[in-house]
Amino acid sequence: MQSHWHNMLLFTHCSLVSLFLLSFCASVMRSSPVALADAEALVDTQVLGAIVIARHGDRLEYYQDPETYEGGRTETTALGEVESNQLGSILRSEYLTPTSPSYIDGMRSDLVDNKEIKVRVKNGGEGTVIFDSAIALLQGLFPPNPKNKIVLANGTEIVAPLGGYQYVPVETVEPSNDRSLESWTDCPAFEKHIKEFYSSDEFKEKEKQAQPFFKSVKDFVFGRPTTLKNAWNLYDYMNSQLTHNQTYAYRLPPTLLETARGLADFHETGIFSDKESGGIGNIAGRTMLHTILKSLERVAFNGDPLQFELIETAYQPFISLFHELEIVNAHPELKAIPNFASAFVIELRRGGPPDVRDFLRFRFKNGTGSGFKTVYVYGTHADIPLTEFIFKAKGGEIANNRQWAKICSDSSLTITEQLMDEVSFAARHQTLSTVTLALVAFLSLFIIRNVFSRVAKVATQKYKNVRGKSVRLEGDEVLNVDMTSAQILPDEKIRRV
Numbered sequence: 001m002q003s004h005w006h007n008m009l010l011f012t013h014c015s016l017v018s019l020f021l022l023s024f025c026a027s028v029m030r031s032s033p034v035a036l037a038d039a040e041a042l043v044d045t046q047v048l049g050a051i052v053i054a055r056h057g058d059r060l061e062y063y064q065d066p067e068t069y070e071g072g073r074t075e076t077t078a079l080g081e082v083e084s085n086q087l088g089s090i091l092r093s094e095y096l097t098p099t100s101p102s103y104i105d106g107m108r109s110d111l112v113d114n115k116e117i118k119v120r121v122k123n124g125g126e127g128t129v130i131f132d133s134a135i136a137l138l139q140g141l142f143p144p145n146p147k148n149k150i151v152l153a154n155g156t157e158i159v160a161p162l163g164g165y166q167y168v169p170v171e172t173v174e175p176s177n178d179r180s181l182e183s184w185t186d187c188p189a190f191e192k193h194i195k196e197f198y199s200s201d202e203f204k205e206k207e208k209q210a211q212p213f214f215k216s217v218k219d220f221v222f223g224r225p226t227t228l229k230n231a232w233n234l235y236d237y238m239n240s241q242l243t244h245n246q247t248y249a250y251r252l253p254p255t256l257l258e259t260a261r262g263l264a265d266f267h268e269t270g271i272f273s274d275k276e277s278g279g280i281g282n283i284a285g286r287t288m289l290h291t292i293l294k295s296l297e298r299v300a301f302n303g304d305p306l307q308f309e310l311i312e313t314a315y316q317p318f319i320s321l322f323h324e325l326e327i328v329n330a331h332p333e334l335k336a337i338p339n340f341a342s343a344f345v346i347e348l349r350r351g352g353p354p355d356v357r358d359f360l361r362f363r364f365k366n367g368t369g370s371g372f373k374t375v376y377v378y379g380t381h382a383d384i385p386l387t388e389f390i391f392k393a394k395g396g397e398i399a400n401n402r403q404w405a406k407i408c409s410d411s412s413l414t415i416t417e418q419l420m421d422e423v424s425f426a427a428r429h430q431t432l433s434t435v436t437l438a439l440v441a442f443l444s445l446f447i448i449r450n451v452f453s454r455v456a457k458v459a460t461q462k463y464k465n466v467r468g469k470s471v472r473l474e475g476d477e478v479l480n481v482d483m484t485s486a487q488i489l490p491d492e493k494i495r496r497v
């Protein structure tokens with residue numbers, strides 16, 4: 001009995017001490033925003049919507065020309081699909097589950113409501129890999145649901161294939177007619193930036209330091225040039241072999257991959273960043289900013305049903321955005337290549353009373369092995385007001401193809417050459433659209449029905465920026481068709497730089 005009382009007293013005592021400590025901490029945190037940031041003690045305000053920028057999952061080796069960043073061929077692997085699918089499930093539990101602090105209020109989660117979600121997929125380098133990753137992610141985000149069914153006129157109930165598979169419309173973005181998701185290829189000013197990086201003292205110094213590594217790695221890269229310029233290709237080859245090839249994995253000495261990764265991180269950070277926000281080196285992030293700002297505008301507008309946007313892409317815009325938004329100042333560890341199936345999420349939140357403005361919170365998840373971590377933009381240490389973010393981000397934004405072409409145009413290109421470029425762009429689209437027309441017509445009544453219903457929807461909802469780019473994905477059999485052309489509708493081919 002006595003010991004019971006003793007325990008009670010001790011308990012009360014402890015509670016009082018911890019209460020005191022808590023209030024002390026709270027007052028310290030209020031007066032010091034840095035402490036607040038470290039403690040991640042952010043208030044769980046209402047989430048109005050989220051923009052997710054996701055990196056594709058595992059794939060085979062992907063070669064990139066060190067001077068132009070023109071890419072080679074590559075292919076998705078089952079592992080990559082699993083990784084992206086996992087990311088989709090995690091996003092589902094974060095954003096579509098009512099008990100989660102990041103739950104998007106009012107978004108339908110059992111059956112997808114296509115008015116609430118928009119998906120854009122970079123369809124340039126690593127094309128099919130990124131497309132497949134988007135589909136795998138969506139399968140995790142909106143898994144098959146037996147409620148996905150209809151009743152026919154004759155009373156028969158029809159459930160969608162695969163136990164109620166959910167077909168989420170996907171918009172592919174081709175760099176040949178839209179530069180927003182792949183802005184760093186075919187850009188002379190960016191190639192000049194690459195050259196400058198290669199001739200910088202910093203680069204030469206690093207190359208000197210790396211000589212012992214280049215010597216020891218020769219036997220494991222089979223004739224690939226062992227130079228710092230080629231750091232991406234060395235790392236990507238080694239990483240891919242280590243994942244897929246047991247003989248290689250057994251032979252590769254430890255630490256070699258880590259060093260290769262470090263050099264690739266240095267290389268990719270140097271190329272996809274700039275000393276200044278709004279610099280040419282940040283071009284990958286600056287075109288992405290436009291997509292972000294446009295979506296935020298829509299999500300924040302009460303009359304627009306959009307609440308979730310997925311942008312499936314590659315690693316370049318991650319590095320570039322981390323620099324452009326000045327996240328790396330507080331998080332230097334982000335000056336690196338994100339792992340496969342990484343995600344950078346921008347949450348739009350409604351402030352709690354009395355401050356009911358809209359705020360943004362930024363979160364990064366480095367691949368499958370780690371959880372979400374809140375990061376801070378522009379030197380802030382808390383959620384940033386939407387208006388302040390727009391004000392700061394606008395300066396770096398590249399808003400359209402024309403602006404992109406202007407920024408990219410090197411003075412060595414004459415006006416006539418640029419004009420010829422435009423003409424050949426248009427010509428290419430023309431041929432493509434003829435082929436596409438035939439393909440689309442061939443792709444069964446089902447597609448056409450969906451397109452019509454989409455057009456009707458668009459008309460009634462008065463979407464502000466309709467591009468007529470979305471085509472529903474018709475399940476497995478369509479995946480065998482050349483998606484590059486099958487995804488394009490004739491009307492979108494008119495766009496040009």
Ligand SMILES: *[C@@H]1O[C@H](CO)[C@@H](O)[C@H](O)[C@H]1NC(C)=O
Pocket residue numbers: 152154155156
């Ligand atoms: C109802 O229509 C569907 C589709 O045409 C058909 O497959 C099904 O057999 C019909 N059911 C009955 C009971 O007639």
Ligand SMILES: *[C@@H]1O[C@H](CO)[C@@H](O)[C@H](O)[C@H]1NC(C)=O
Pocket residue numbers: 245246247248251
């Ligand atoms: C696997 O690694 C071994 C040893 O490095 C190499 O000889 C072989 O060509 C590799 N296989 C493939 C399919 O790349």
Ligand SMILES: *[C@@H]1O[C@H](CO)[C@@H](O)[C@H](O)[C@H]1NC(C)=O
Pocket residue numbers: 261265333334335336337338339366
């Ligand atoms: C992601 O994690 C890997 C290790 O798994 C690390 O090397 C890399 O620097 C990290 N990237 C970022 C952007 O944090």
